[in-house]
Amino acid sequence: MRACGSRARSARPPPAGGGGGGPARRPRGGYYEGLRAEYRARQDLLAEGLRGLGATVFLPQGTYFLTAIHPEWRAETLVQRGVAVIPGEAFYAQHPAPEGLLRVAFCKSRDEIAQALERLSVVATTPV
Numbered sequence: 001m002r003a004c005g006s007r008a009r010s011a012r013p014p015p016a017g018g019g020g021g022g023p024a025r026r027p028r029g030g031y032y033e034g035l036r037a038e039y040r041a042r043q044d045l046l047a048e049g050l051r052g053l054g055a056t057v058f059l060p061q062g063t064y065f066l067t068a069i070h071p072e073w074r075a076e077t078l079v080q081r082g083v084a085v086i087p088g089e090a091f092y093a094q095h096p097a098p099e100g101l102l103r104v105a106f107c108k109s110r111d112e113i114a115q116a117l118e119r120l121s122v123v124a125t126t127p128v
Helices: 002-011 031-052 075-080 110-125
Strands: 056-058 065-069 101-105
Touching: 031 056, 031 065, 031 110, 075 110
Parallel strands: none
Antiparallel strands: 056 065, 065 101
């Protein structure tokens, strides 16, 4: 068991490693809080933008994807117009997905999210 524990500690990424063989310590402040705040800002930017375009948005509890429904949007059309989305059908094997169900990642930069929202605003004002 000691060998296993030793390997487990040495295999962790540097911020989480325990160092000199002692118990692993969770880093205080800094990097992880900043990372969490940045992803929250990206999530909020995307969610608010989608809501502004008429979509219903469901916020995630532990992923960098959010789910949205806009009954007039189709994944194929959005992808053709330069917005990467995952169609809702990918998550429904037993019955049809709700119309306009999409999954969208907010792990992109704020600029990329803003560009996607701009492209979506054009889709929202043009027949799909």
